Amino acid sequence: MSFIENLKNCWQQNNSLVCVGLDPDLLRLPSHFEKTADSIFEFNKDIIDATHDLVCAYKPQIAYFSAISAERQLEKTIDYIKSNYPQIPIILDAKRGDIGSTAEMYATEAFSRYNADAVTINPYMGYDSAEPFLRYKDRGVILLCRTSNSGAGDIQDLIVNGIPIYEHVAKLISEKWNANNNCLLVVGATWPNQMTRIRSIVGDMPFLVPGVGAQGGDVEELVKAGQTKNGTGLIINSSRAILYASSGADFAAAARAETIALRDTIDRFRNIS
C-alpha cells in the first residue's frame, strides 16, 4: 500500500489528524530517566504506547538522534512502531536535499536503513534532487513549501511574476514532480492565509503542518485553511507540547491527555458530518 493510502486509512481508523513528533531531548526527559542514549528509546516507547490510538502518524526528527550518536535508538523506535502498530505511518523528518548519487544515498538512509514510510526534503536544489526519493513510489516525499518559522519569508516570500516563491514551489510539485502521486507539502500552521492559497493550488495533496503547540499556530485558522472537503488532508504535528506535557512520572498520561486535547480542538473545526 502506498504511503498516502496508508495515511488515509489511518486518518479514518483513528479518526485523528494529529501527528506526534518524536523530538527526544535528553535534557528534557522526565527526571526518572537516566541521561543516556538508551533512555531515548524507552521514553519514545512509552509515548507511543500512550498515544497510538489517537494519531495519524509519528514523526521522529533525526537530528535529536544523530546529535548524540543515538542512531540505534531511532532504528529501535521505528521498529517498535512497525512491530506493534503497523497501521501507523512513520515520517522521518530529515529535510535532506542533494543531487544524483548523494541523493540516492540519502534515500537509502531514509527508506532502507530506517525503513521510514515518508521523509521530508528541501526543494531548493530542484527536480533532480527530489527524483531519487520520488522514484520510491510507495513512500511519501514531503517537500518544504511554506515553513512555520519567523524567517520563512526571507526566501519563500520573494515575489516572482506576481506570486511568492512558495506558490511556485507548490505549482512545480503539483504539476511536475507528483507523477507517482507520492508528494506532500510542509505548510506551517502559523501562516493560515498562505495555507489557503496553497490548498487552492494543489487540490487534495496532504500537508504536514508544524507549528501548533510550542510554536503557537492557531488550530481553528489552520484547520479551516487547510482541510480538504472530507475534513482530512492535514497531518498536524505537535512535538514538545505533547512529549513534555509533564516532567514527572505521569508524563505518558499527560502526553495522552495533551494529544486528546489537540485532537478534540482540531475536530471542532473539521468538516465532519
Place this chain on the structure above:
Amino acid sequence: MSFIENLKNCWQQNNSLVCVGLDPDLLRLPSHFEKTADSIFEFNKDIIDATHDLVCAYKPQIAYFSAISAERQLEKTIDYIKSNYPQIPIILDAKRGDIGSTAEMYATEAFSRYNADAVTINPYMGYDSAEPFLRYKDRGVILLCRTSNSGAGDIQDLIVNGIPIYEHVAKLISEKWNANNNCLLVVGATWPNQMTRIRSIVGDMPFLVPGVGAQGGDVEELVKAGQTKNGTGLIINSSRAILYASSGADFAAAARAETIALRDTIDRFRNIS
C-alpha cells in the same frame, strides 16, 4: 583560529585550491577491500595520506556514511585528519536545514559530535534556520547559492525584481547573515556566468565549488569566473574522479596523480604572480 583564516593558511601552505570529497561508496572501492563498513575508513585513510600535501580541504559527504550505518567510520576519518594533518580544514557536507532547537541539534551533530570545521546548509528556510550554525564563530557555514546540478534553475533561477533568486540569496547572506564573517557559498562549477555575478555581489567570500571532474565543469571558465584578486577564494571539489581514478591496488597513487593534475590545471588559470 577561525575556519576562514585556517582555509587561507591552507591555500597558501599547500598552494592549492583543490578539495578532495570523501564519498566512499562500498560498491566502488578497489577490489582488494572487503565490502564492509570498516573498509571505508581504511580507504579514506589511504586517500588522505596520498593527497594531504595537495589540498586546501577535505569534504566528507555524510550520506555515504549514514546510508550504511557507518557513522563510526566518519568519526574515525575526521579524527585521522585532525591527528595527522591538523592544518587541513574539514568540511562536513550535510546540507542541513531546520529551525530553532532542531537546527541547534544539527549544529551539535556537525560541530560537536563530528568536530567538523565547516558544514554545508540549505538557506530555503531563512535566517533563523542558519543562525544556530552562524553563532559558532570559529566554524564555517557554507550556504547553498547556485548548485551544480541540471535542475538547479527550477527554483534558484526564478526572477525576483529582475534578478534571480540565487543572487538574492547571495545578497542576503553577504549583507545580513555574515556578521561573524563565517559564511561561504556553494556555487557550482557548471555555471561560470552565474559565478561571475555572485563574485561581484559578495566580494572575497570563499566559494565551495562542486561540479568539476565527474560532473564536467570547465576548470578554466570557473577559475576565471570565481577567483579573487590574489588567485584564491575557491575550494574546488572533486570526489569520484579522484577517489576512483583506479580500481586496482594502485588507487592511492592514481588518486594522487589525479589530484596533482587538477591542481595544475587550476593553477594555469590562477592569478599567481
